[in-house]
Amino acid sequence: MRVKIFKGRTIQEAMASIKEELGPDAMILSTRRVPKSPRDPYAKDMFEIEASPKADPKDSVVASPKGYVVNPKPAEDLAPLKDELASIKDLISLVGLESGLDSLMSDHSEAAGLFASLIRTGISEKKAKAILKNACAAMDGDHNEAAGSMAILKKYVIQECLKDINTVDPFAEGTDGSGLPHAAAFVGPTGVGKTTTIAKLAAELKFKRKKSVGLVSIDSYRMGAFEQLKSYASIMGIMCVPAFSREDLVKTLERMRHMDIVLIDTAGHSHSDTARMEEVAQVLDGDFKVSVHLVLSMTTGFIDMKTAASAFSALNPESYVFTKIDETKRCGKILDQVGDLRLPISLVTNGQRVPEDLIVPKPQDLLGLMLGRDQG
Numbered sequence: 001m002r003v004k005i006f007k008g009r010t011i012q013e014a015m016a017s018i019k020e021e022l023g024p025d026a027m028i029l030s031t032r033r034v035p036k037s038p039r040d041p042y043a044k045d046m047f048e049i050e051a052s053p054k055a056d057p058k059d060s061v062v063a064s065p066k067g068y069v070v071n072p073k074p075a076e077d078l079a080p081l082k083d084e085l086a087s088i089k090d091l092i093s094l095v096g097l098e099s100g101l102d103s104l105m106s107d108h109s110e111a112a113g114l115f116a117s118l119i120r121t122g123i124s125e126k127k128a129k130a131i132l133k134n135a136c137a138a139m140d141g142d143h144n145e146a147a148g149s150m151a152i153l154k155k156y157v158i159q160e161c162l163k164d165i166n167t168v169d170p171f172a173e174g175t176d177g178s179g180l181p182h183a184a185a186f187v188g189p190t191g192v193g194k195t196t197t198i199a200k201l202a203a204e205l206k207f208k209r210k211k212s213v214g215l216v217s218i219d220s221y222r223m224g225a226f227e228q229l230k231s232y233a234s235i236m237g238i239m240c241v242p243a244f245s246r247e248d249l250v251k252t253l254e255r256m257r258h259m260d261i262v263l264i265d266t267a268g269h270s271h272s273d274t275a276r277m278e279e280v281a282q283v284l285d286g287d288f289k290v291s292v293h294l295v296l297s298m299t300t301g302f303i304d305m306k307t308a309a310s311a312f313s314a315l316n317p318e319s320y321v322f323t324k325i326d327e328t329k330r331c332g333k334i335l336d337q338v339g340d341l342r343l344p345i346s347l348v349t350n351g352q353r354v355p356e357d358l359i360v361p362k363p364q365d366l367l368g369l370m371l372g373r374d375q376g
């Protein structure tokens with residue numbers, strides 16, 4: 001096997017030379033940070049990567065005496081190779097990224113692989129860098145821990161991510177003593193899954209937690225919006241009424257005052273439609289207390305999600321509901337979002353089935369969802 005050593009001031013630089021000379025399928029055999037030259041104490045660190053051209057597939061199989069081609073290695077022997085391949089994928093994905101990780105990696109070369117893994121979960125480069133920087137600092141400050149391995153740094157990365165993730169179950173508490181039901185409105189952009197989530201939640205509250213639940217729709221915009229909620233309510237034997245003004249809503253909540261919980265469905269609208277935002281705010285702004293929950297879909301791009309959340313923050317939401325996590329493998333953007341507008345997460349939905357596809361999450365579950373996928 002022809003092995004060659006490539007050097008660069010950064011991993012990206014060395015990888016770029018490998019790609020150019022040996023092609024994109026080159027095999028990476030080892031990587032290491034080369035210590036500063038003893039003769040020049042001011043010299044910058046270098047990275048050294050050993051690589052060889054793509055192996056010929058014929059090399060990995062042998063012919064049996066009968067002429068059958070057999071794989072000489074049992075499957076379990078391939079495990080270390082798989083790990084190696086994963087780290088190569090990580091290194092390759094760093095090439096071309098304006099990662100600016102150089103200074104971090106000069107002290108922590110093990111951060112490169114984790115950076116790439118974070119990026120692949122959908123976390124933004126900026127957030128991934130901040131997480132790694134803090135994780136490295138925490139690891140360096142912890143004198144009980146022998147720093148230097150990817151596994152140890154991973155532990156600190158997880159701790160760092162968990163700092164941003166808070167969960168809340170808004171319906172865990174009993175009534176607040178006011179004698180009124182807990183009224184909760186779900187707001188958010190169009191089509192994110194507000195009505196479907198309310199139907200799932202109503203079932204969870206009524207059948208699992210044995211609460212009395214009422215449903216109200218204040219969506220007077222979309223044709224059939226009320227009928228959609230009503231049909232779920234009929235199946236579950238739950239009271240469901242429309243209320244298209246503040247006065248209506250006050251009267252409706254009065255009618256439902258014997259209930260434990262009232263869930264309010266609102267009309268989805270664009271975050272830039274400030275008039276509609278005002279309307280929702282006015283209907284919800286009465287002499288009664290309504291908790292507001294912001295529903296965002298994982299199919300929305302990171303920037304649009306951030307813009308929508310910032311616009312809907314005018315309605316003072318108390319929690320996030322993240323929907324359609326089944327439609328993406330890149331749930332890492334939740335970390336960006338919760339780091340930006342800091343609210344706890346109350347619910348996550350993972351499919352269209354009512355009532356099954358609803359999760360009342362714990363921080364560990366969420367971290368699993370965000371980081372556990374697409375790691376290979």
Ligand SMILES: Nc1nc2c(ncn2[C@@H]2O[C@H](COP(=O)(O)OP(=O)(O)OP(=O)(O)O)[C@@H](O)[C@H]2O)c(=O)[nH]1
Binds near residue numbers: 194266269326352357
């Ligand atoms: N894959 C997937 N689809 C979902 C999920 N939640 C809702 N949906 C689908 O998303 C579509 C829109 O859902 P709705 O509940 O009507 O959305 P909405 O936010 O109430 O929509 P508007 O009232 O028009 O703003 C429907 O086809 C739902 O079945 C989910 O968790 N995963």
Ligand SMILES: [Mg+2]
Binds near residue numbers: 195196265268
């Ligand atoms: Mg709806």
